[in-house]
Structure formats: structure tokens, C-alpha cells
Amino acid sequence: MKNTMYWFGVNKRYAAQGDVGIEIEVEGNNLPVMRKFWRNEEDGSLRGESREYVLQRPMSLEEAKMALDHLDASYIEHGTVVHDSVRAGVHVHVNVQALNITQLYNYMTLYLILEEILVK
Numbered sequence: 001m002k003n004t005m006y007w008f009g010v011n012k013r014y015a016a017q018g019d020v021g022i023e024i025e026v027e028g029n030n031l032p033v034m035r036k037f038w039r040n041e042e043d044g045s046l047r048g049e050s051r052e053y054v055l056q057r058p059m060s061l062e063e064a065k066m067a068l069d070h071l072d073a074s075y076i077e078h079g080t081v082v083h084d085s086v087r088a089g090v091h092v093h094v095n096v097q098a099l100n101i102t103q104l105y106n107y108m109t110l111y112l113i114l115e116e117i118l119v120k
Helices: 061-078 101-119
Strands: 020-029 038-041 050-055 081-083 089-094
Touching: 020 061, 050 061
Parallel strands: none
Antiparallel strands: 020 050, 020 081, 020 089, 038 050
């Protein structure tokens, strides 16, 4: 759109801020309760000792890296053991509001080409 005040018809003033949102579903032992960067949520699809860590808000890539580093350090501090489980997973939400339609389609196409590699 030529009017730079809007992204896909949404006024920028009301658009979500931040580059990414992350949700990490995990089963394991000695899972820490996170207070910095993360919300701790229960997920009924998980079994045993489990937790879903959700970023408290969408963050810049740099902030998200700090949040992931903090989670990693907490795992080490608590002696966390993560169990490999088909019920657990990671969801990354990418803010694409600033992309034009061509960029969005290119992004989606690139993801579809690389999806198998990214998931592995």
C-alpha cells in the first residue's frame, strides 16, 4: 500500500510490536519455573513433569536470544533433563506486518522450500 501508515490495512498504531513470539512445550525432569522473559503455562497435551514456556510479549530478535539464553542457563542450573516427545514442540511466531504482499509471498515460499530442513 502506498499509505505508509498502514500494514495490510491495519493502522501501525495498533499493530503488534516485536519481531517474534516463541512458545516452547517441554516434558522432562527438574523443569524450572521461569519468571524473567517467560510465562509458565500448563498444556493438557503434555504428560508427566511438563511445562509450556511462552514469551511474555513479542520481542526483538536480540531480546528473544537473551530470553533463550536465560532459559538455557536455568536448565543447566536446575539440572533439567528434557525428554524427547512427540507431544512437545516449539512454535515461533514471526511478525510480518511490515512486509508488502510480494515479500510475504516470498517469505512463505522460502519457508515451504526449507520447512523439512528447519523442522529437523
